[in-house]
Amino acid sequence: MSMEPGVLRACGLRFERAGRTVLDGIDLSLASGDILALLGVNGAGKTTLLRCLLGLLRPCAGQVSLDGAPLASLSRQRLACRLAYVPQAHVAPFPFSVREVVTLGRLPYQGPFGAAGATDLDAVESAIDQLGIGALAERPYTELSGGERQLTLIARALAQGARLLIMDEPVSGLDFGHQIRLLRHLERLAADGYGILKTTHHPDHALACASRVAVLHQGRIEVDDVPDKVLTPERIRRLYRVDVEVLRVSGGRSVVIY
Numbered sequence: 001m002s003m004e005p006g007v008l009r010a011c012g013l014r015f016e017r018a019g020r021t022v023l024d025g026i027d028l029s030l031a032s033g034d035i036l037a038l039l040g041v042n043g044a045g046k047t048t049l050l051r052c053l054l055g056l057l058r059p060c061a062g063q064v065s066l067d068g069a070p071l072a073s074l075s076r077q078r079l080a081c082r083l084a085y086v087p088q089a090h091v092a093p094f095p096f097s098v099r100e101v102v103t104l105g106r107l108p109y110q111g112p113f114g115a116a117g118a119t120d121l122d123a124v125e126s127a128i129d130q131l132g133i134g135a136l137a138e139r140p141y142t143e144l145s146g147g148e149r150q151l152t153l154i155a156r157a158l159a160q161g162a163r164l165l166i167m168d169e170p171v172s173g174l175d176f177g178h179q180i181r182l183l184r185h186l187e188r189l190a191a192d193g194y195g196i197l198k199t200t201h202h203p204d205h206a207l208a209c210a211s212r213v214a215v216l217h218q219g220r221i222e223v224d225d226v227p228d229k230v231l232t233p234e235r236i237r238r239l240y241r242v243d244v245e246v247l248r249v250s251g252g253r254s255v256v257i258y
């Protein structure tokens, strides 16, 4: 399993779609130990930015690099050992079992005709165990609920062994308990040296579980700083057009009241 930390960096990213500028000069970095929460209203370009950072979309200007090397200079296999993606849960075209979907995370470590070896199987069982989805392991992915699919995709990313995780709304569709357990687990992973970039629509989740918060607005990163500095009532009001208060509670944490 790859244990390499790393720094993923976007410089001057610009992306256009159907003649519209979606991203306009984005500078952003993600390092080992970071939990970076990316906020922005619907359609702000969060998923587009994640897909540019993963090398799945090609920006029309700017560059993404991993430890100083442009993504384009790295093979897909090398990249997959360093960088894992948790997309928003989707319905798979084939009824793979949950264990088989998680095992797909091990593909970068196998040769063209390679079968999963002992290390791969250990990584798969460990990821299934971390996400608490052992009871689902033999169920067809196509027959899972949205939340169960989400947990499976997170397990697949952990099985992949990459230390930088790019997660698109990882808690969406999860019940309250799974949300809290996942956020706590992300904190443990960051303490263990993972770098995590997650999009979220919940300022509360960014206050509860992020070392930095970046706000994507009108194609630009409007601010990138510690959660308490970014998530002020004024900014939340301006961004989402809702009136809220932000209260300090015990343990030095802040919560959004509405």
Ligand SMILES: Nc1ncnc2c1ncn2[C@@H]1O[C@H](COP(=O)(O)OP(=O)(O)OP(=O)(O)O)[C@@H](O)[C@H]1O
Pocket: 017, 018, 022, 040, 041, 042, 043, 044, 045, 046, 047, 048, 049
């Ligand atoms: N396949 C596509 N073709 C054309 N435009 C698209 C396509 N996918 C997304 N867009 C547009 O690109 C912009 C950014 O979309 P994106 O999905 O990145 O936003 P987002 O911030 O992730 O939104 P949400 O919070 O709703 O998931 C939006 O205006 C969207 O309509």
